[in-house]
Amino acid sequence: MHHDSYSDAHVRLVLTSVKSIAVVGASPNPARPSHGVTRFLVGKGFEVFAVNPGHAGKTIAGAPVVASLADLPQPVDMVDVFRRSEHLGGVIDEVLALPDRPKVVWSQLGVRDDEAAARAEAAGITVIQDRCPAIEMPRLGL
Numbered sequence: 001m002h003h004d005s006y007s008d009a010h011v012r013l014v015l016t017s018v019k020s021i022a023v024v025g026a027s028p029n030p031a032r033p034s035h036g037v038t039r040f041l042v043g044k045g046f047e048v049f050a051v052n053p054g055h056a057g058k059t060i061a062g063a064p065v066v067a068s069l070a071d072l073p074q075p076v077d078m079v080d081v082f083r084r085s086e087h088l089g090g091v092i093d094e095v096l097a098l099p100d101r102p103k104v105v106w107s108q109l110g111v112r113d114d115e116a117a118a119r120a121e122a123a124g125i126t127v128i129q130d131r132c133p134a135i136e137m138p139r140l141g142l
Contacts, residue, residue, distance in 0.1 A: 003114060003129045012140050014104055014126060015133060018077035019047060022069060022102070024091055025082030026050035026060045033108070033132075034082035035061050040134040041080075049076065068094065075100035080133065081107045089116040096123055108132055 021041055027034045039061035041048045048063040049072055056067035066072055069079065069091075079102050081091050088107055095105055096119065105120050107113075107129045117127040136142075 020076040021078045022049045022076045023080045024051040028060050037134045078104040088113040092116040092120050
């Protein structure tokens with residue numbers, strides 16, 4: 001898929017099809033965007049798991065924290081990535097190693113790796129890059 005732009009219909013379909021989300025790189029610091037987005041997703045009724053190895057076993061913005069995607073207690077529909085672009089490939093590797101893969105990998109604003117995205121898409125995973133669900137949902141009236 002071409003990742004320079006996404007139709008509103010595509011983004012809406014993705015966001016309305018997921019019920020559970022793992023937020024990779026969620027921060028316990030309320031000033032960090034990943035904290036606010038985690039709180040937003042929890043508030044919207046998604047089942048959210050924060051992924052942060054330094055805070056496993058705790059809670060971030062109302063979401064239980066696990067150390068890695070492999071430690072999730074259940075499969076999730078979407079992985080939302082708050083890691084720098086150079087780390088997206090590693091996150092995709094973790095996603096591809098899961099026995100029950102998510103339907104979607106979403107990377108946050110400024111996070112893009114087209115090669116990693118292509119690997120995920122080759123495995124049947126939808127990828128959205130350089131977007132924020134906490135911006136897209138209100139924009140689309142979701």
